[in-house]
Amino acid sequence: xxxxxxxxxxxxxxxxxxxxxxxxxxxxxxxxxxxxxxxxxxxxxxxxxxxxxxxxxxxxxxxxxxxxxxxxxxxxxxxxxxxxxxxxxxxxxxxxxxxxxxxxxxxxxxxxxxxxxxxxxxxxxxxxxxxxxxxx
Amino acid sequence: xxxxxxxxxxxxxxxxxxxxxxxxxxxxxxxxxxxxxxxxxxxxxxxxxxxxxxxxxxxxx
Numbered sequence: 001x002x003x004x005x006x007x008x009x010x011x012x013x014x015x016x017x018x019x020x021x022x023x024x025x026x027x028x029x030x031x032x033x034x035x036x037x038x039x040x041x042x043x044x045x046x047x048x049x050x051x052x053x054x055x056x057x058x059x060x061x062x063x064x065x066x067x068x069x070x071x072x073x074x075x076x077x078x079x080x081x082x083x084x085x086x087x088x089x090x091x092x093x094x095x096x097x098x099x100x101x102x103x104x105x106x107x108x109x110x111x112x113x114x115x116x117x118x119x120x121x122x123x124x125x126x127x128x129x130x131x132x133x134x135x136x
Numbered sequence: 137x138x139x140x141x142x143x144x145x146x147x148x149x150x151x152x153x154x155x156x157x158x159x160x161x162x163x164x165x166x167x168x169x170x171x172x173x174x175x176x177x178x179x180x181x182x183x184x185x186x187x188x189x190x191x192x193x194x195x196x197x
Contacts, residue, residue, distance in 0.1 A: 101174065
């Protein structure tokens with residue numbers, strides 16, 4: 001029985017699930033906001049918030065733990081220098097999940113995941129979103 | 137093979153279907169653009185949620 005066992009399995013094996021979460025967190029750190037299914041979005045909150053907590057510690061040890069998970073120096077640097085400083089006055093709740101609605105094609109419920117304190121993403125889409133948001 | 141002995145009466149059939157009713161979907165008007173929206177979802181027409189532009193919608197003007 002899964003009594004008191006937190007977390008979602010998402011119909012994946014442990015290894016598949018681990019890589020899925022890693023990819024989602026990396027995408028979130030890089031892009032600031034990402035779209036995914038409701039279930040993945042809700043699961044992503046748990047792990048993304050842990051990464052932010054590591055980033056807030058800011059120690060070399062925390063950096064190494066973050067690198068062990070993310071496997072990218074560039075993203076670790078971005079997490080520690082650009083993402084987490086925004087959360088200094090906040091103790092948890094670093095990510096926000098907003099529901100968008102059913103996806104065309106398979107009608108899967110899609111959500112938007114973003115950091116609660118807004119920053120700038122490093123992809124074209126984020127720049128477009130920023131540009132059109134300011135012009136609107 | 138086992139077969140029904142009697143035709144199902146209208147009463148029996150209707151009682152069986154008493155729990156089959158569908159419910160209409162909940163909706164309300166978007167406070168930003170007035171389009172119908174599903175509660176707790178970002179407005180598909182204007183991209184607003186809780187008074188904030190969350191996503192940009194392509195065909196918006």
